[in-house]
Amino acid sequence: MIENLFPNVDWAKMWEATVETLYMTAMSTVFTFVIGLALGVLLFLSGPGQLWSNKLISTIAGAFVNIFRSIPFIILIILLIPFTKLLLGTIRGPEAALPALIIGAAPFYGRMVLIALQEIDRGVIEAAKSMGAKTSTIIFKVLLPESMPALLSGITVTAIALVGYTAMAGVIGAGGLGTLAFLDGFQRSREDVTLMATILILIVVFIIQFIGDFAVRKLDKR
């Protein structure tokens, strides 16, 4: 039955592409989470009236985030080709897509982290200070736990954007469902391959959204 609906689909290849997409998404999401969190916390703490209030750091970090957030991803990939080659020695394969994915997504997520942290009641930070908390304690025991639902819904949105980015990364031969849909589906006029790849991408997106929503609901005690 399925064979009749999708006559041109090579299931082994489709599975391999799905795994590549999942790999790229998962790896880039993890790195984006860590780097974006660091960027967001830095942006927050260096902001006016905050613990590390520093105009220079705030301006530099802000400019970095704004520039990389604004470059269209497809152009960012091309701009980063020399950097990727230097870093990994190749520009092909799922690994080669990671630098561009992370550099494209981390500033975007960093901005969301900043917004999440700004939502925290200043009084709670003041209370922690009044108890004699160090800055590191304030970061790990107040800022991050208190903004966790927003941080998680932010990383969910970012991970979903990253699924889209992995498809675009197909241009530099990253592999995955995007490449498959473009090369095997679109260019050879095999609509069933494109459709199947699309369905699989949608399933991946839905699963990410589901996990994200579930985690946020579980954690939010407000």
Add this chain to the structure above:
Amino acid sequence: MIHLKDVNKVFGEGSSSIVAVDGVSFTIAEGEIFGVIGYSGAGKSTLIRLLNGLEMPTSGTITIGGLEISSTRGKKLREARQKVSMIFQHFNLLWSRTVKDNIAFPLEIANISKVERERKVAELIELVGLKGRENAYPSELSGGQKQRVGIARALANDPEVLLCDEATSALDPETTDSILNLLTDINERLGLTIVLITHEMQVIRKICHRVAVMEEGKVVEMGNVLEVFQSPQEPITKRFLSQVTEPAEAKQAMEHIKKEFPSGTLIKLVFVGERTGQPVITSMIRQFTIDVNIVQGNIAQTHDGAYGTLILQLVGEESIIQEAIHYLNEQDVRTEVIGND
């Protein structure tokens, strides 16, 4: 215990600068409950934040228990803050932690072992009357319960001073009373010095030993609560006092009685301490042939004794009324003629 000397705090620079605290000096004794009253913007929030170094003075010195807070920084200041803890108007609890874990937070900061933390938290939950709510999240608690968590959290590291930043201003009158009772209890049981800021004279009346009145960054009046209640000097102090002694109905009642009895003299009597227990009015009526209407009466308990006011309308011959007033004065009751015909 706490000494402030010529403390100034200026925010901003040049023409846009704001003087929040202006030349404040006072001393608070150990075990005392010291209240600072003022309207919003009077500088009392800044003043209380100077006491734990959340704000640093522009000039002047602040010493708590021998340590000069105003020149302490870094690790030493953080350690000092564990002994000068604070509760807040909006409680400022971590919503992501349960009651138990909120109270344990300052103990984690002080690097107390897990076993010891659990023992201490159980003890504090008992003290503030939250048994059975240990595993609730703040969102599941009422305002009064949240403030109890705040108090337990503030007491976790056995502080010497407790700073209360408008701690009851977000609570209803009944809950305010229960929190004030808890604070008095803690003060008596643990010998804790309490500094509180408020805009409610009721709070000062109920628990404070001494009060400072702040206006535009300056302390304009200071003294024992009963003394300040008896003979307020500054207009702002009188305004705050009227919160306690002259409810809005009194004015209406007076207007009403003036219409009812166009003749006569309205006087306000102030009784302090033991005088509140004596039948002065009865003996006055027996001695003088005048009619007495009670317009409004009020007795307020302060920490040091009672403070009462009574507004009377005296009807009769002018000369006898004067004699009656003279008699009251002789009985050590302060009188004030507030309306005549």
